[in-house]
Amino acid sequence: MQDTLAVITIVVVGLMVGVEFAVAVFVNPIFNRLPDDARLAAHSEGARVVGGVMPIWYISSLALGMAWAALAWGGDGASSVVAGDALLVVSVVMSVLLLVPINSRAKTWSQEGAPADWKQQARRWNLYHYVRVGVIVLAFVLFAVALV
Structure with a gap:
């Protein structure tokens, strides 16, 4: 049971890391x-579509990691799983405090209604996102180490 849960957790977290890495390294660049009007529309649409899916993915990843930690408690690799879970908690807190507020505003951006500082907000979101990607990559590595 524990091995199955570990594999499922690693697959779910790994896919999440892949999506977030792709957003940071390919999609946002x-x-x-793009020209400003297309860039504004792309950021707004991305905030709506990806912003609607990722909270579920982050919480599901954390729940799987916590279930794995509970099953592994006291055994080999448990400390790596717990450390990975702690990093996922950090990523969720970062998301709620730093990224979600910008993302919530970005959903409403349009050519007619964008704030004057929308580019600065998008840059700030990208900076926070890079840090969050680093955090979840490290969590993924710790989970992989725990399985080995």
Whole structure:
């Protein structure tokens, strides 16, 4: 049971890391090369679509990690799982406090209604996102170490 849960957790977290890495390294740099009107629309649409899915994915990843930690408690790899869970908690807190407020505003952006500082807000979101990607990559590595 524990091995199955570990594999499921690693797959779910790994896919999440892959999506977030792709957003940071490929999607947002592409958005940033678009003309301002298209860039604004892309950020707004991305905030709606991806912003609707990722909270479920983050919470599911954390729940799986916590279930794995409970099953592994006291055994080999348990400390790595707990450390990975702690990093996922950090990523959720970062998301709620830093990224979600910007994302919530970005959902409403349009050519007619964008704030004057929308580019600065998008840059700030990207900076926070890079840090969050680092945190979840490290969590993923710790989970992989725990399985080995």
